[in-house]
Amino acid sequence: MAETIRILMIDDHPMIIEGYQNTLQFTKKEHQILDINIANNCDEAVAFMDKSVKNNRPYDVLFVDISLPPSKDGLMNSGEDLAIYARDVLPKAKIIILTMFDESYRIHNIIKTINPEGFLIKSDLTSSELASAFQAVLHNPPFYSGTVNSHLRKTNESDIVIDDKNRKILYLLSQGAKNKSLATHLNISLSAIEKRKKQLKEIFLVDDGQDETLIKEARKKGFIL
Structure with a gap:
């Protein structure tokens, strides 16, 4: 039986988004239909989320890049703010965080504030890891990339949480x-x-x-x- 998965990808680099899309379409299961929307900034992402709720077609999965330009009203300053907003308006959506940051403080803070179902460091990312992360997040979350797991194992790291x-x-x-x-x-x-x-x-x-x-x-x- 066909399963439609509604996805919102948020990244300000079109070529990166294209790579994510191609990977997921190429590696999806036969019964999966991927309905993908793309947002290149905070304002577009909020508009897509609000529209999905209004139309009663909420997203199942969000790919959120942390490094995004702030929204025009200044209320959203990063993908982290977007993910927190998504937790409120799309409580059933699974969130996959993607970032270039591989600093322990930042990783711990994102896990504390968002608790994402997926957390990938872009420097770790391969097509096969993205595909594995996507399927794991759908069926058996969480999925954290190697660098994230490595930092989480370091129990002596300072536990900084910035609200x-x-x-x-x-x-x-x-x-x-x-x-x-x-x-x-x-x-x-x-x-x-x-x-x-x-x-x-x-x-x-x-x-x-x-x-x-x-x-x-x-x-x-x-x-x-």
Whole structure:
């Protein structure tokens, strides 16, 4: 019996998306029909997700690249934000994260905040691994690539978890925003901004107290581009 699988692929590199599509179409099971939509940025992805819910044709699988340009309204700053949104509006969808980041802090944070059914590091990725991940996520999740599993086995790694507001603070600081602007944008008080910035500097071991150092350390660990 034919099984239609609705897929949304989100990546800002068209050639990468084309490669994913070709691999899945070539390796799918005989009874599987793949209905694939493509989004190249956060705004397109949100529009596709909302439309799928409205039409009562929710996606079964989402492929989400972490490194995406922010949405025009500034509410979505990465694929991580999109995946969190997807968990809310598409609770039954299986999420496969794809990223170039192979830093332990980033990997742990994504697993804590999203708990994806699939997690692939692009430098690990081959056609056969993508095909295996897709089928495993459908029938026996989770599927993590070798680099992800390697980091998860390192139990001595610091367990850094950056929540949504703190990630937005890091992003806005990297864009040159000042405290007053941060408070307005996030709708929290100046004292709350200061408290969160202090917490972030402790997490990233910033000794000199400078925002520039915080941005540098967060960038090194893959939390901002």
